[in-house]
Each structure stands twice: as structure tokens, then as C-alpha cells.
Amino acid sequence: MNRKKALQAPYLFWSVMFILIPLCMIFYYGFTDKTGAFTLENIMAIATAEHAKALWLSMLLSLVSTVLCLVIAYPLAMILSSMNVSQNSFIVVIFILPMWMNFLLRTLAWQTLLEKTGVINNILSFLHLPALNIINTPPAIILGMVYNFLPFMVLPIYNALVKIDKNVINAAKDLGANQVQTFIRIILPLSIPGVISGITMVFVPALTTFVISTLLGGSKILLIGNVIEQEFTRAGNWYLGSGLSIVLMIFIIVNMVLSSVFDKDGEGAIL
Amino acid sequence: MKNFIKRFYIGIIFVFLYAPIVTLIALSFNSSKTRAKWGGFTFKWYASLLQDEIILQALWNTLIIAFLSSLIATVIGTAACVAMQSMSRKMRALFMGITNIPMLNADIVTGISLMLLYISLGVRFGFSTILLSHITFNIPYVILSVMPRMKQLNPHTYEAALDLGASHVYAFFKVVFPDILPGVLTGFLMAFTMSLDDFIITHFTKGAGIDTLSTKIYTEVKKGIKPEMYALSTIIFIAVICLLLIINIFGKKSAQKDMRQDN
Numbered sequence: 001m002n003r004k005k006a007l008q009a010p011y012l013f014w015s016v017m018f019i020l021i022p023l024c025m026i027f028y029y030g031f032t033d034k035t036g037a038f039t040l041e042n043i044m045a046i047a048t049a050e051h052a053k054a055l056w057l058s059m060l061l062s063l064v065s066t067v068l069c070l071v072i073a074y075p076l077a078m079i080l081s082s083m084n085v086s087q088n089s090f091i092v093v094i095f096i097l098p099m100w101m102n103f104l105l106r107t108l109a110w111q112t113l114l115e116k117t118g119v120i121n122n123i124l125s126f127l128h129l130p131a132l133n134i135i136n137t138p139p140a141i142i143l144g145m146v147y148n149f150l151p152f153m154v155l156p157i158y159n160a161l162v163k164i165d166k167n168v169i170n171a172a173k174d175l176g177a178n179q180v181q182t183f184i185r186i187i188l189p190l191s192i193p194g195v196i197s198g199i200t201m202v203f204v205p206a207l208t209t210f211v212i213s214t215l216l217g218g219s220k221i222l223l224i225g226n227v228i229e230q231e232f233t234r235a236g237n238w239y240l241g242s243g244l245s246i247v248l249m250i251f252i253i254v255n256m257v258l259s260s261v262f263d264k265d266g267e268g269a270i271l
Numbered sequence: 272m273k274n275f276i277k278r279f280y281i282g283i284i285f286v287f288l289y290a291p292i293v294t295l296i297a298l299s300f301n302s303s304k305t306r307a308k309w310g311g312f313t314f315k316w317y318a319s320l321l322q323d324e325i326i327l328q329a330l331w332n333t334l335i336i337a338f339l340s341s342l343i344a345t346v347i348g349t350a351a352c353v354a355m356q357s358m359s360r361k362m363r364a365l366f367m368g369i370t371n372i373p374m375l376n377a378d379i380v381t382g383i384s385l386m387l388l389y390i391s392l393g394v395r396f397g398f399s400t401i402l403l404s405h406i407t408f409n410i411p412y413v414i415l416s417v418m419p420r421m422k423q424l425n426p427h428t429y430e431a432a433l434d435l436g437a438s439h440v441y442a443f444f445k446v447v448f449p450d451i452l453p454g455v456l457t458g459f460l461m462a463f464t465m466s467l468d469d470f471i472i473t474h475f476t477k478g479a480g481i482d483t484l485s486t487k488i489y490t491e492v493k494k495g496i497k498p499e500m501y502a503l504s505t506i507i508f509i510a511v512i513c514l515l516l517i518i519n520i521f522g523k524k525s526a527q528k529d530m531r532q533d534n
Contacts, residue, residue, distance in 0.1 A: 101507075
């Protein structure tokens with residue numbers, strides 16, 4: 001009994017100290033003002049024009065990039081799972097490998113690629129195609145989000161797909177289902193845990209990012225993440241910053257609940 | 272035809288994922304200081320990298336934090352997994368729920384929540400606050416990769432070892448640990464990678480005097496990235512590929528053995 005306690009104690013202490021208490025602190029700061037009195041002002045601040053616009057833009061951009069990730073990743077995961085690669089880890093490595101190049105540098109490289117006189121436009125003009133002017137616009141931010149978060153959509157879907165028992169698919173075919181029917185009635189429903197997990201893993205970081213918008217959106221486009229970051233690092237108003245984070249957390253919690261409803265056994269886990 | 276489309280699709284995605292990386296590698300050989308212009312091939316940034324103490328210090332900070340945080344997270348996480356084995360379902364669900372919080376929560380929220388904690392505890396921001404934060408977000412990666420291995424274990428082998436007179440510790444390291452080792456190693460590597468690539472949480476929990484590579488790059492964004500930074504990340508990238516190839520060549524036999532056991 002004591003042994004068990006000794007093993008779980010470090011993690012229990014750690015999670016209370018560094019996960020639960022810090023979360024409570026956000027709520028404390030979010031619901032109080034500088035004098036320590038209770039207030040809803042920090043939460044209601046989301047309704048001001050500037051903040052509401054930032055939140056709206058963040059939601060729009062993260063929704064579009066989540067959908068794009070899903071549309072790109074699902075066929076990719078299907079192709080990858082149909083290939084008989086002897087080592088599954090090879091596929092994981094292909095998607096994890098870019099992470100060893102610094103995240104900021106990887107995203108910055110898109111500046112070089114997308115610029116007016118950048119690599120892509122040079123190729124386009126060589127082919128006599130119209131130039132692509134998306135740097136410092138919302139589409140560039142979407143591209144950055146899709147680029148950074150695509151692996152988080154591919155891996156859970158891939159993991160869900162390879163777990164599907166081939167006999168189930170063969171049984172459906174034996175019973176006369178064509179390819180489309182097999183896909184809609186067998187493969188798609190069985191891959192839903194992976195899809196849901198992928199959506200959460202893309203949507204949350206996309207909604208809350210401030211780095212991608214800083215690097216690819218110029219300095220004019222403010223997402224809700226930028227607003228919060230500035231409150232903490234420049235304005236020094238932790239109360240307002242915490243209040244806005246609580247608003248963000250509502251979206252995150254909805255996401256968590258959705259993923260736990262659809263993915264009870266953690267089947268769509270990324271690992 | 273169908274195969275061609277499949278290959279083509281994978282090819283496009285591959286280009287999309289690796290184009291920025293090729294760009295960065297190309298920039299590390301660019302003799303012009305701005306990234307907008309190609310000034311010819313050079314190795315000079317690699318030479319000047321060795322003299323750039325600021326970048327080397329940031330590299331050292333990044334590596335030591337990644338190593339220590341993933342090591343400590345691996346110990347705490349593996350211990351928690353062992354403890355969770357003998358827990359009631361409810362307690363285990365609670366533990367796993369807490370584990371999922373840093374995974375599902377936004378990095379910015381985790382970052383500022385830790386920042387608020389350190390402020391209210393009066394801890395001085397610096398190396399230790401970064402390390403504590405990295406351990407915090409690394410533990411879940413360890414638990415999530417060790418837990419599946421743990422579930423596959425046959426509990427009777429451990430009991431058998433105890434019956435045969437092994438002590439708890441001896442039985443754990445002789446019977447349980449070899450079986451969960453692949454999960455522990457994956458967890459450690461995941462944690463190391465995540466720690467190395469983290470910017471957001473470090474940004475909020477670092478002090479003024481210390482920089483990791485990520486935070487150094489972020490401050491350089493406005494005035495232009497030093498080309499030495501491209502050289503350094505190219506070296507890191509190539510080193511990782513070499514390491515993976517070595518593991519692949521030497522680890523192939525044991526991996527095959529491992530897979531046979533899984534099936």
C-alpha cells in the first residue's frame with residue numbers, strides 16, 4: 001500500500017501544483033480586479049469591438065484550417081494505411097521529423113517562399129502564371145496553420161484506420177457492399193474517434209495561436225491569441241488577459257467534452 | 272493509374288511539409304545576409320556559428336532543458352503508470368483526466384497559468400521556471416505512451432516473480448520494466464522533441480536573462496534572423512536524420528522481434 005502511494009505521490013503532487021492550481025489562478029485573476037474585488041468586467045471585455053473582432057477572426061481562420069486539414073489528411077491517412085509498410089513507425093517519423101527544425105524557423109521559411117519576389121512567385125512567373133500575393137493576409141495565416149498542424153490530423157486518423165480489422169471490411173465486401181458502401185458504413189464510422197481527436201488537436205492550437213499570425217500575418221492582423229499575449233507581456237494587465245483566456249477556455253472545454261464523448265477509449269490517440 | 276494518383280498525392284504533401292525545411296537548409300548556405308536574395312554558396316555561417324556565444328548558450332539551454340525535463344518527466348510518468356495499474360477504475364479515470372488537461376488545453380493558457388503561479392509564489396523567473404514548465408507538459412506524453420504497454424502486461428508474471436522470492440524492486444526491473452521499455456523510450460523521445468520545439472510556454476515562463484533557441488529566434492524576427500541560426504538548425508536536422516538511420520539499421524532486428532511479440 002505504501003509502495004503504491006510512493007509511486008503515485010510525485011505525479012499527484014505535480015499535477016495539483018502545476019496543472020490544477022495554475023488553472024485556478026487564471027480563474028481567480030479573471031474574476032477579480034486590481035483591488036481583489038469580484039468582477040465580471042474582464043470576461044465581458046470580450047464583447048468590445050476590438051476583442052470580438054479578434055475572436056471572430058480566430059474562429060473563422062481556425063475553422064477553415066481545421067476543415068482543410070481534415071480534407072487533406074483523411075485521404076492521405078487512407079493511402080498511408082493501405083500501403084503495406086512493414087514499419088509503421090516510418091510513417092510517424094516522416095511527420096514528426098519536421099518538428100526537429102525549429103517551429104518558428106519552419107513558419108518563417110514560408111515568408112521566404114510566399115514573398116512577392118519569393119520562391120513560389122519566381123516559379124509561377126517562370127511558368128507564366130499569375131503571381132500569388134497572400135503574404136501578410138489571412139490566407140497566409142491559414143496556410144501556416146495547416147502546415148503546422150497537419151501532422152496532428154494525419155496521425156490520429158491513420159492510427160484509427162490501421163486498427164480496423166481487415167476481416168470486417170472483407171465481410172462487408174462478401175455481403176455485397178461496393179467500395180462506396182464499405183467506406184460509408186464501415187470505414188468512416190470506425191475512424192470517427194481518430195477524426196474527432198484530430199479535430200481537437202488542430203482546432204485548439206489554431207484558435208489560440210499568436211505566433212503564426214505574428215510571423216505570417218504582418219503586424220496588422222490580430223487574433224485573440226495576440227490580444228491575450230499582449231495583455232500579459234506588454235500591457236501587463238493579467239486580469240484582463242486571464243478574463244479573455246477564460247472565454248477561450250470555454251471553447252477548449254466544449255472541444256474536450258466532444259472528444260471524450262466520441263472517443264471513450266482513447267482509440268484516436270496520436271501515439 | 273490508381274497507384275500513380277496515390278503516389279502523386281503523397282508526393283505533393285511531402286513537398287508541402289519539406290519545402291520550408293529545404294528553404295532553411297538553402298538559406299544556411301546563402302552568402303547574402305538577407306534571406307530575400309541569393310548571394311552565392313558559402314560555408315561562412317557555419318564557421319561563424321562556432322564563435323557566436325549567444326547562440327551556443329541558447330543551444331546549450333535548449334538541450335539541457337529538453338534532456339532534464341524529459342528525463343524527470345519519464346521517471347515521474349512511468350511511476351504514475353505503475354501506480355495507476357493497481358488503482359480503482361474511478362481513480363484511474365480521474366488521473367487520466369488530469370493527464371489530458373495539458374494535452375488538450377491551449378499552450379497559451381498553460382503558459383500564462385504557470386506564469387501566474389510563479390508570480391504568486393514569488394519564484395524568480397529563469398532556468399528553473401522553464402524546467403518546471405517543461406516537465407509539466409512532458410509528463411502527459413510519457414504517460415500516454417507507457418500506459419498502452421502497461422495494459423498489455425500480464426500481471427501474473429510479476430506475481431510469479433514475487434512468489435519465487437524476488438523483491439518488489441527486483442521483480443519490477445526484471446519482469447515489468449523490459450516489457451514497458453519501448454513505451455518508456457517512445458515517451459522520452461516524444462517529450463524531448465516537444466520540449467525542443469516548444470516556444471509558447473517558454474515565452475511566458477522564461478525570465479529576462481535566459482533564452483532558448485525558440486525565444487532567441489522570436490526576438491530576432493523583427494530585426495532579421497542571423498544566418499548562423501539557419502546553419503545551426505541545419506546541423507541539428509541532419510544530425511537527427513543520421514541518428515534515425517543508425518537506429519533504423521541497428522534496431523531493425525530488435526524491432527522485428529518486437530513486432531512479432533505484438534502480433
